[in-house]
Every structure is written in C-alpha cells, then in structure tokens.
Amino acid sequence: MLVSDLDGTLLDHHDYSYAAALPALRRLQSLRIPLVLASSKTFEELLEYNRRLENPHPLIAENGALVAIPEGYFPDQLPGRQEQGYCLLSPAIGIAQIRRVLSSLRAEGFEFRAFGDMDVDEIRSHTGLNTASARLASYRRASEPLLWRGEGERKTDFIDALRMRGLRVLQGGRFLHVLGPSDKASALALLRRRFGYPRVVALGDSPNDLELLRAADHPVVVRRPDGSHFAKIGDTALYTQGVGPLGWNEAIQGLLDTLVE
Known part of the structure; x- marks a missing residue:
C-alpha cells in the first residue's frame, strides 16, 4: 500500500505536474498496488486527481480530517455520507x-x-x-x-x-x-486496518507529513526545490535526490525493484 502527499511530492511545487512520476505510477497500476492520495487538499480536489490518474482507491483529504472510501471498495462499508460514489467519514470537528x-x-x-x-x-x-x-x-x-x-x-x-x-x-x-484532532497518520491507521495491515510506503515533503511518514514501514522524504529535506525521520527513511515528482518516481521505482520484483 502506498500513501502519498501531493503538492511538492507527487506534484511539482510550481506547476502541479505529475508527468515526471508517470513511469512509477503506471508500474504501480500494473502491479495492482493501491495508491492512497493524502493531502491538505479537499475531497473535491483529490477526487479530480483520482479521476485523472484512473486511481480507484480511497482518499485522505484535508490533512487527515476527512477520509473518503469508494462505495463498495471494502466488503462492509463504514457508515458515512455518500457523495459522488464515495463514502465520506464524518470529521471530528467540522x-x-x-x-x-x-x-x-x-x-x-x-x-x-x-x-x-x-x-x-x-x-x-x-x-x-x-x-x-x-x-x-x-x-x-x-x-x-x-x-x-x-x-x-x-x-x-x-x-x-x-x-x-x-x-x-x-x-x-x-x-x-x-x-480538529485528526492527522494523516490516524487516517492511515483506519485504512490500514481495512486493508488488512499491509506494508506501507509513505511519501511527503513538509512538516504536515511528519506523522504519516513516522507511521509508515518505508518513509520517503522528497527533496524540496531548494535542495533540502524537511526532516530526518530515521535510519529506515529514504531521502530522494530528485525534487518533487522526479524524486517520487526515483523512490518508487527503487522500492518496487527491492520489495516486489
């Protein structure tokens, strides 16, 4: 299971393009590895990216305050509000x-x-x-x-x-x-239980990704446009050489070579 931030991570910081990550994205799809987008973006924004990427998987919106699961994705759907083919789990604070x-x-x-x-x-x-x-x-x-x-x-x-x-x-x-009292890591924990506790790769580039990265088995810190990495997570983390989607592609290709094929 792969969980990724968007801005500055999968998307270029300046033009919001994910073109440099397309080789790894296509490889994930061919291997049927779920990609969960986790961002400060709204459900509506993330839904648009799921459509563009042809990515039929859950979403973690608004920094973990909102989780959206496609209808029928899991055998027993969690209770929530139905919108645009997704079940939206109610936030703790609206x-x-x-x-x-x-x-x-x-x-x-x-x-x-x-x-x-x-x-x-x-x-x-x-x-x-x-x-x-x-x-x-x-x-x-x-x-x-x-x-x-x-x-x-x-x-x-x-x-x-x-x-x-x-x-x-x-x-x-x-x-x-x-x-409210939510974050990307708590949203990941909910989805991880539903997926049956798979190995998790998480990617991010900023402080609001810190809890998510710490909760992953394989955290990836993506290089920023100024050449820096926002934090040191620990010995298990990867730190990309490439910036944004270029680094995203680099990390995922390397992890897939090591972990899957």
Missing part, C-alpha cells in the same frame, strides 16, 4: 466550528487571512491554481488553511489559543492549516 473559533480569535486581535475570507480569485492568486481548481480548493469540510498576517511572536500565541480550544495547527508549504 468547518463551521473551526470558523467560529477563528472568528472569535480575530476579535481578540489576531491577524490572519483564511480561505473562508477569500473569493476564488484570491485563492487562485495565493496558490497558483487555475480558477476551476481554486474553486475546488474552497470547498472546505474539516480544515481551514490561512495566511498569518501578524507579528512573528504573536503567531505562537495564536497557535496556543487554537490548541486550547481543541484544534490542531499544521504548517504546510504555504499555509497554516487549522483542523
């Missing part, structure tokens, strides 16, 4: 509650700009997405990305205030992500 907390903190003087404050054009300008993709990114269900606008020392106070209210904060490549 977007309405998160936005109420953020509104109260703004009233206390914290300065930030959240997705809920932005129209599609503004989301597009901050992300580099096209209009259609930016609209899909706005469909938040269980997490809120935001840009910090205040002083640096106030950012720590802001994060502490969110945690005191039962919320988590993850630092992504561009945004702070506010969500």
Whole structure:
C-alpha cells in the first residue's frame, strides 16, 4: 500500500505536474498496488486527481480530517455520507466550528487571512491554481488553511489559543492549516486496518507529513526545490535526490525493484 502527499511530492511545487512520476505510477497500476492520495487538499480536489490518474482507491483529504472510501471498495462499508460514489467519514470537528473559533480569535486581535475570507480569485492568486481548481480548493469540510498576517511572536500565541480550544495547527508549504484532532497518520491507521495491515510506503515533503511518514514501514522524504529535506525521520527513511515528482518516481521505482520484483 502506498500513501502519498501531493503538492511538492507527487506534484511539482510550481506547476502541479505529475508527468515526471508517470513511469512509477503506471508500474504501480500494473502491479495492482493501491495508491492512497493524502493531502491538505479537499475531497473535491483529490477526487479530480483520482479521476485523472484512473486511481480507484480511497482518499485522505484535508490533512487527515476527512477520509473518503469508494462505495463498495471494502466488503462492509463504514457508515458515512455518500457523495459522488464515495463514502465520506464524518470529521471530528467540522468547518463551521473551526470558523467560529477563528472568528472569535480575530476579535481578540489576531491577524490572519483564511480561505473562508477569500473569493476564488484570491485563492487562485495565493496558490497558483487555475480558477476551476481554486474553486475546488474552497470547498472546505474539516480544515481551514490561512495566511498569518501578524507579528512573528504573536503567531505562537495564536497557535496556543487554537490548541486550547481543541484544534490542531499544521504548517504546510504555504499555509497554516487549522483542523480538529485528526492527522494523516490516524487516517492511515483506519485504512490500514481495512486493508488488512499491509506494508506501507509513505511519501511527503513538509512538516504536515511528519506523522504519516513516522507511521509508515518505508518513509520517503522528497527533496524540496531548494535542495533540502524537511526532516530526518530515521535510519529506515529514504531521502530522494530528485525534487518533487522526479524524486517520487526515483523512490518508487527503487522500492518496487527491492520489495516486489
């Protein structure tokens, strides 16, 4: 079972292309190895990538706050909301509650700009997405990305205030992500049980992938455009030479050579 972040990992950091990873993607499909996309992206965004990749497997959306399983994928489907051929498992804390907390903190003087404050054009300008993709990114269900606008020392106070209210904060490549008591690792644990505890390869490039990588049997830290790796995971981790999808392809091809064929 393979679980992968998208932005900066499977997708190029600048143009969101996965072309450099196509050889490994095709090999995974030929071997019938499940690829689970795990990202800060919304269900609607990930669904679009599943369609493009012809990838009929579950999704981990909004940094693990939402898990989507194709209808009929497992013999006994988990209870959840049915949408677009998927069963969406209910998040612990929904977007309405998160936005109420953020509104109260703004009233206390914290300065930030959240997705809920932005129209599609503004989301597009901050992300580099096209209009259609930016609209899909706005469909938040269980997490809120935001840009910090205040002083640096106030950012720590802001994060502490969110945690005191039962919320988590993850630092992504561009945004702070506010969500409930969920993460990619807990979502992976749920799916791993359903798959029958397979060996797991996980790939990521940023701090919000840390729990996911630590939960995997074979963690892969993908090199960033500046040449760095965001963290040292341990002796079992792989650190790619290539950046983004080029490194993704490099790692998966090497692991498949070693573990499968």
